[in-house]
Amino acid sequence: MTPITPPPTPGLSAGEKTSWWLVLVGTAMAATPFLAPEFFHHWNGGQYAMALLGMLLAPTAFISSFLFRRRRLVRDALLDDAKLLLSWSYDPAEWRRYTEEDYVRERKAKWALFGIVAFFCVVVGGFFFVLDPRRGGPWVLGVLLGLCAVISVVILLTTSLQRRHRLAGPGGVRLGEDGLLLDGELHVWKGFGARLEGCNVVEGRPPCIEFVYSTPAKNRRQINSVRVPIPTGYEAEAEGIVGHFREKLAARS
Secondary structure: OOOOOOOOOOOOOHHHHHHHHHHHHHHHHHHHHHHOHHHHOOOOOHHHHHHHHHHHHHHHHHHHHHHHHHHHHHHHHHOOHHHOOEEEEOOHHHHHHHHHHHHHHHHHHHHHHHHHHHHHHHHHHHHHHHHOOOOHHHHHHHHHHHHHHHHHHHHHHHHHHHHHHHHHOOOEEEEOOOEEEEOOEEEEOOEOOEEEEEEEEEOOOOOEEEEEEEEEOOOOEEEEEEEEEOOOOOHHHHHHHHHHHHHHHHHHO
């Protein structure tokens, strides 16, 4: 099996470059009203609102640049064959079976979550409509139903585009200690509070290694998962990989 080796990507990532440009823009927005007040003579105080926005933008972009840097470093490590735990490519028929099964599974999970969101939107919107049917109620219900429509379109687009992207290529995975590249899709479970939560072999056609990891969210940790298909004849190597990560998880706990 010939491993797929993506071309190297030296230098800053697009996210890092964008973050540093936003740092410069935010700093300029925050400092200019105080360094050149005569320029804003006719702004009627609007320059201070701009300065406040810059004070928020610059530090946010500065912190984000390190997040993008961490992702770039993990990606660079995954492009180095010497640092890989495994590198698999797939038979086209095998990759297609995985893509179609993963598409169905992902779509089902997202529509299940959408059903919960839509239920609460209808209940809350209906409640306001009953309380105030002539004035604000219809607006609240309309906005919430519009939100449901936007979410449904996003689900349709993201799942369909991901399926189309995967079917367009030969398919491959590169796995390291801190993350993996699945057909060019980067998953990182180390840095900025991210951590690996589980690693198991799950049944399917083909069977897969499932990596479950979490990232910090507002009030709780967000759980993410990615399934890596196991090529025919590589079941023993897959079990070794699962054992390796389980040992790391056991040592951490």
